[in-house]
Amino acid sequence: MNYLTRRLVTFPLVMLGVSVLVFISIRLVPGDAITAMLGTEAGLLTPAQRAALETYFGMDQSWFGQYWHWLGGALHGDLGISVTYGKPVLDVILRVFPLTLELALLSMIVALAIGLPAGIYAATHAEKPSDLIVRVVAMIGQSTPSFVVALLAIYALSVWFGVLPAMGTFTPLFEDPLKNLAQMILPALTLGFAFAAAVTRISRSAMLDILSDDYVRTARAKGVPQRKVIWHHALPNALIPVVTVSGVEFGYLLGGAVIVEQVFALPGLGRTVLDAILQRDYALVQGSVLFIALNFMIVNLLVDLAYAALDPRIRLGAQ
Template identity: 80%
Template sequence: MGYLTRRLVTFPLVLIGVSILVFVAIRLVPGDSITAMLGTEAGLLTPQQRVALTAYFGLDQNWLVQYWHWLLGLFRGDLGISVAYGKPVLDVILDRFPLTLELAFLSMIIALAVGLPAGVFAATHNGRPSDLAVRIFAMIGQSTPSFVVGLLIIYVLSVGFGALPTMGEFSPFWQDPLRNLSQLIFPAITLGLAFAASVTRISRSAMLDVLSDDYVRTARSKGAPARSVIWRHALPNALIPVVTLSGMEFGYLLGGAVLVEKIYALPGLGRVVLDAILQRDYALLQGSVLFIAFNFMVVNLLVDLAYSALDPRIRLGER
């Protein structure tokens, strides 16, 4: 059985395991689920109405029966109805996911555009003051939480320039590209800077290892230009750890940057998960986490397949 087939076979097993963990975890949260779902309106319910709602959502059944019914619906493509949004869970997820996907792509572009050149520059100036400056930048970037960066950006824009990031109703890129980018650029910078710090450190370390290899010294001894040695020979072989880190980070971003989406009032998948937790929207939380887990596994699979493309010496198992 080939490597790709084996990985695909494990997908359903992992998703079932994730679904069980989420199913049990949210039901272990103390409190009345009906009150959490309905908020202040729950106080207006009569005892008969509360019993009817509990039966309607299946909460009067034991956990095994609830999970079995939800699993059967999953196989039919039915993730249930969201209490908070009043429509099918899958519709809510697909409606919010494009924003999170675009935000993840923009954040990755910013991170790689900043982190890769910075890491290469630091490696080629190893031990110099410029290398130290880049390492300090990377350390500060990794030590500062994204929500702090987001709040600082909002503060600087409002106090220093008398402006605020564009908020309000989200505009898809295909409807209004300029407004869309104005809404996402600062959240993307917030997430991208933190990730750029990690890319800088990883790419610097990988480049230092590669620059000491024999084939790099041979290329230099043959009179190859320094730029060619660095960007054509050394960098491609230093990209594997960067690709690994990028794949993991992109998977996390697809899960929704909850705090950043909250700070910038973005209606993305992270906000959906947060609202589902606060409102005890069981079906929405289970469906969202399952969707996030599936995306994460797909990204990791693509990263593994990219290894052999970057380095022909790597061969994925075929037995």
């Protein structure tokens, strides 16, 4: 059985474990969905009305019965009904996920466009003042909380210079692409800044190791131009750790950047899950976490397959 097959076989087991964990965790939170949904009006319900609502949402069954019923539906694509939205959970997820996917992709582009060149530049100017400046900025980027970066970005680009809108009613991508991009630049810069710092440090470290390898020194001794040594000999091998951290970070971004979506009032998956937890919306939390876990595993699988493309010496089928 090759590597890809083994990974695909483990997918259902991981998803089953995640489903059990999130099912138990959300029910350990004090309160219930009906009280969270109705607020103070929940106290006005008669016992018959509350019983009817519990039956409708499947809350009248034991935990095992609720889980078994939900798992059976999930296997057929039915993740239940959201008590917050009154719609199928899958419909809610598919409605908010495109925004989170767009934010993750834009943040990835920002991070790689900044971090990779900065890391290569720092490695090729090691121990020089410019290298020190890059490392200090990268350290600041990794240690600064995302909400602080978000507030600074809003103040600098929206309040001070007035070049970008800070917040407002979100415009979908296909409704008005230019307005959508203007609204997404600040959140993407906020998320991409911290990610760019990580890419910078990792790409710098990887390039330094590879630039000291024998085959790089041999290429230089043969008179190969410095630019070709970096881009054709060193960079392909230095990309492997960058791909690793990029894949992991992209998986987290697909899970929903809760703080950034909250600061910029973006109706994405992260904000939806947070609201669902506060509302005790069991079905929506369970379905969203399961969806996030599936995305994370798919991204990790694609990252592993990318190793083989970047380094032919890696044989996934033999692992």
